[in-house]
Amino acid sequence: DAKTTQPTSMDCAEGRAANLPCNHSTISGNEYVYWYRQIHSQGPQYIIHGLKNNETNEMASLIITEDRKSSTLILPHATLRDTAVYYCIVRVGYGGSQGNLIFGKGTKLSVKP
């Protein structure tokens, strides 16, 4: 079972920031938070991941709360092409369980003009 809880769907206006929340209250100390998205008929696309510090790359920012029980993915200027299902996943970052990316149902983000 997925260890995360995400809203089923969200809307965002084009050009505005999209803030996608994720709850992971049972996260362990050695588990990372990963975000992927899946645009219709394509493979899941890696966005960003982090352990406890906030992270930023060319696609997005990841804000993790101090207690690590929740996080927010921020797309700073959403475009129509960001419409996709966004998955928040927690997993350990080493060893034998390396294959265990467990995808839940994700959040369907709709960016509207």
Add this chain to the structure above:
Amino acid sequence: DAGVIQSPRHEVTEMGQEVTLRCKPISGHNSLFWYRQTMMRGLELLIYFNNNVPIDDSGMPEDRFSAKMPNASFSTLKIQPSEPRDSAVYFCASSFGSSNQPQHFGDGTRLSIL
């Protein structure tokens, strides 16, 4: 840079036929994963390899499914004989190392068994 390459993109075949899906991971990646996605069950891990060796095949549904990785740049997922319930999108992903590096996915093979 080339990403994970899967072939074919689409496959339609009749029940009972053998199906072979192919995957070329990103060069330099040493872990490879096969996933299956359906509306009912979402995205599920079938098997993963590390340094060409199968590490965990607990997600393989049954003996009709088999996967091989003869070298670092090629893997196959075979279904023999195929059944209509095998219809799904099959994704291959690869990653570097055994640490926290992310997996990168191909665009999948959409398989329809009639």
